Amino acid sequence: MPPEEPARLRPAQLVRAATVARLYFLESKSKSEIADELGINRFKVARILEQARESGLVRIEISAPDNIDYELSEQLRRAYDLRHVVAVETGEATEVHLRTALARTATALVSELVTENDVLGVGYGRTLTIMAETMDALACCPVVQLTGALLGVNAEENSVELVRQISARNGGPAFPMYIPQVLPDAATAAMLRRQPEVAEAHRRFPTVTKAVVAVGSWNPPSSQLYDALTSKERTALLRRGVTAEVCATLLDADGNTVAQDFTDRCISINSGQLKAIEDVIAVAGGPTKLAALRSVILSGHVNSLVTDATMARSLVALRATHPSS
Amino acid sequence: MPPEEPARLRPAQLVRAATVARLYFLESKSKSEIADELGINRFKVARILEQARESGLVRIEISAPDNIDYELSEQLRRAYDLRHVVAVETGEATEVHLRTALARTATALVSELVTENDVLGVGYGRTLTIMAETMDALACCPVVQLTGALLGVNAEENSVELVRQISARNGGPAFPMYIPQVLPDAATAAMLRRQPEVAEAHRRFPTVTKAVVAVGSWNPPSSQLYDALTSKERTALLRRGVTAEVCATLLDADGNTVAQDFTDRCISINSGQLKAIEDVIAVAGGPTKLAALRSVILSGHVNSLVTDATMARSLVALRATHPSS
DNA sequence: CTGACCTGTGCTCAAATGAGCATGTAGTAT
DNA sequence: ATACTACATGCTCATTTGAGCACAGGTCAG
Numbered sequence: 049m050p051p052e053e054p055a056r057l058r059p060a061q062l063v064r065a066a067t068v069a070r071l072y073f074l075e076s077k078s079k080s081e082i083a084d085e086l087g088i089n090r091f092k093v094a095r096i097l098e099q100a101r102e103s104g105l106v107r108i109e110i111s112a113p114d115n116i117d118y119e120l121s122e123q124l125r126r127a128y129d130l131r132h133v134v135a136v137e138t139g140e141a142t143e144v145h146l147r148t149a150l151a152r153t154a155t156a157l158v159s160e161l162v163t164e165n166d167v168l169g170v171g172y173g174r175t176l177t178i179m180a181e182t183m184d185a186l187a188c189c190p191v192v193q194l195t196g197a198l199l200g201v202n203a204e205e206n207s208v209e210l211v212r213q214i215s216a217r218n219g220g221p222a223f224p225m226y227i228p229q230v231l232p233d234a235a236t237a238a239m240l241r242r243q244p245e246v247a248e249a250h251r252r253f254p255t256v257t258k259a260v261v262a263v264g265s266w267n268p269p270s271s272q273l274y275d276a277l278t279s280k281e282r283t284a285l286l287r288r289g290v291t292a293e294v295c296a297t298l299l300d301a302d303g304n305t306v307a308q309d310f311t312d313r314c315i316s317i318n319s320g321q322l323k324a325i326e327d328v329i330a331v332a333g334g335p336t337k338l339a340a341l342r343s344v345i346l347s348g349h350v351n352s353l354v355t356d357a358t359m360a361r362s363l364v365a366l367r368a369t370h371p372s373s
Numbered sequence: 374m375p376p377e378e379p380a381r382l383r384p385a386q387l388v389r390a391a392t393v394a395r396l397y398f399l400e401s402k403s404k405s406e407i408a409d410e411l412g413i414n415r416f417k418v419a420r421i422l423e424q425a426r427e428s429g430l431v432r433i434e435i436s437a438p439d440n441i442d443y444e445l446s447e448q449l450r451r452a453y454d455l456r457h458v459v460a461v462e463t464g465e466a467t468e469v470h471l472r473t474a475l476a477r478t479a480t481a482l483v484s485e486l487v488t489e490n491d492v493l494g495v496g497y498g499r500t501l502t503i504m505a506e507t508m509d510a511l512a513c514c515p516v517v518q519l520t521g522a523l524l525g526v527n528a529e530e531n532s533v534e535l536v537r538q539i540s541a542r543n544g545g546p547a548f549p550m551y552i553p554q555v556l557p558d559a560a561t562a563a564m565l566r567r568q569p570e571v572a573e574a575h576r577r578f579p580t581v582t583k584a585v586v587a588v589g590s591w592n593p594p595s596s597q598l599y600d601a602l603t604s605k606e607r608t609a610l611l612r613r614g615v616t617a618e619v620c621a622t623l624l625d626a627d628g629n630t631v632a633q634d635f636t637d638r639c640i641s642i643n644s645g646q647l648k649a650i651e652d653v654i655a656v657a658g659g660p661t662k663l664a665a666l667r668s669v670i671l672s673g674h675v676n677s678l679v680t681d682a683t684m685a686r687s688l689v690a691l692r693a694t695h696p697s698s
Numbered sequence: 699c700t701g702a703c704c705t706g707t708g709c710t711c712a713a714a715t716g717a718g719c720a721t722g723t724a725g726t727a728t
Numbered sequence: 729a730t731a732c733t734a735c736a737t738g739c740t741c742a743t744t745t746g747a748g749c750a751c752a753g754g755t756c757a758g
Contacts, residue, residue: 067444714746
């Protein structure tokens with residue numbers, strides 16, 4: 049990897065250079081101090097140190113605990129002007145490993161960002177479920193469910209359970225909604241929104257300061273919401289350009305909101321309310337979600353991101369190709 | 374080894390810290406510059422960098438090509454106020470491996486220190502023989518044999534051959550002496566010193582600026598000179614406290630010159646001439662030579678040293694015990 | 699409520715540092 | 729010899745940097 053290894057410095061110089069380097073880097077002495085100590089002048093010390101770096105005698109490494117690729121993270125953050133990006137190097141992971149890795153990192157990020165003065169909003173998704181199960185050291189703050197539960201999903205893997213888990217772990221008040229996410233029509237949805245518990249959660253939406261959400265992909269399909277719909281519904285929505293979903297808000301390939309009529313019959317925080325949240329962290333990865341995640345980022349519904357390195361690289365590459373805002 | 378690994382910094386801070394660290398250490402930007410770039414002030418950058426170092430996110434290593442232990446080398450150098458010390462970490466090497474490792478390092482040190490304005494003096498010893506065989510990139514300078522040849526030693530392993538080898542490799546003029554090192558009496562030695570070739574070499578002694586020599590141990594015995602003597606001679610000399618020899622100069626345990634009468638009947642540079650040489654590099658290692666090497670160092674006949682790490686540690690420890698000059 | 703006590707921030711001022719220049723010393727070609 | 733290049737060394741001066749202080753906000757016990 050390094051273009052030139054310990055390079056051609058001879059022993060006597062090496063010993064001196066190593067001594068100088070040790071005093072400077074490891075013992076934090078000033079160059080002038082080292083110069084006095086060795087009876088040479090400070091410029092000489094500076095030049096020895098330069099040589100030591102160039103020759104590879106001194107190696108400075110920035111290590112990567114948790115397999116986070118910092119440089120890539122920062123690159124992606126800048127590419128889309130996001131607040132926080134964490135790109136996890138997962139290697140050739142299975143989908144389960146990928147989810148676990150993202151969940152662990154998301155846990156760390158969320159518990160870092162959330163203070164007890166925050167109100168945490170929570171979406172739905174398998175990765176978020178894993179996250180909830182491993183969540184610890186989270187500040188004691190209210191936890192608000194942002195969407196209704198999806199039918200046809202394992203009872204222990206839905207947004208209600210998710211909110212319960214998290215609030216149990218951080219000791220904060222929970223605002224769950226025991227209600228399906230998708231309803232037959234807007235009128236039914238409107239009616240159910242008036243149920244006390246549901247209304248209570250909805251009243252909290254404007255107070256939410258941090259949210260963690262997943263991203264659903266429609267094309268190719270990788271979404272619990274998509275899976276919960278009938279074939280007929282899917283086809284109709286796909287025809288209208290739906291590419292991604294975030295908390296029941298449907299988006300086209302460029303991040304524009306579409307199919308408001310569908311969203312109206314969902315129990316969920318809406319697009320405007322979601323955008324109003326100070327920090328929205330998307331947790332998503334894997335090859336199937338590229339177009340969807342790009343769409344969600346462009347839509348402005350999220351400003352932070354936990355994803356895998358491959359996804360991050362693809363997103364950066366896409367930005368280089370389409371540098372439009 | 375590090376007391377605390379990547380420590381408890383959270384992802385968002387880690388990404389920022391890693392970004393700052395990369396810009397500072399890897400891209401050599403100034404802290405102020407980084408601060409402007411990231412929209413924070415320079416003190417913040419400094420504190421982030423401090424954290425990054427403390428947390429182990431940034432690791433600075435001083436690597437050790439050729440297995441040289443720099444810190445130990447410098448420690449030993451200071452302990453005895455020497456000019457150059459190179460301590461080679463040889464592990465559990467056999468004697469042959471040890472010699473080879475020391476010879477390689479000695480080659481590097483000698484070819485680093487010797488310029489074409491120097492005159493190189495060469496002693497005798499098995500390690501030096503190996504060194505001569507691998508000597509390369511040595512400046513083209515005169516090579517002077519400092520001692521006569523030892524009888525009873527393999528014909529290809531004596532000081533004559535050594536000088537021939539080196540001068541053949543660096544292209545410089547050679548001043549060898551085809552003559553035994555030890556003679557029956559001082560008168561014979563004096564007579565032989567008048568032989569043209571021998572006298573020529575002796576005339577060069579005061580011009581020698583750099584010399585490389587081995588160290589012989591008498592107790593325990595590990596010396597080609599010792600081996601070349603009769604049992605009777607050895608016993609007599611040992612009784613007079615001989616502990617070490619360097620170029621036929623015999624020394625007691627504290628580095629005092631002894632047995633001048635024996636030295637008088639040797640063909641060799643003498644103690645005074647040897648001490649007058651600007652740089653004398655001793656190449657010696659292995660557990661049997663500890664007392665001898667200490668003696669030679671204390672005697673002031675050498676000012677530089679190529680040895681193994683175990684020896685170096687022992688010498689440092691001895692110095693700590695007997696800090697007298 | 700109040701004052702002690704943290705913690706994170708940004709400041710002043712003096713010390714540390716780097717860029718670039720001037721000098722000295724070769725070695726080399728003319 | 730002379731001029732040129734190459735290179736190491738030590739300088740001046742402007743910039744960068746760190747130590748230590750001051751201030752703001754928050755927490756806690758009395």
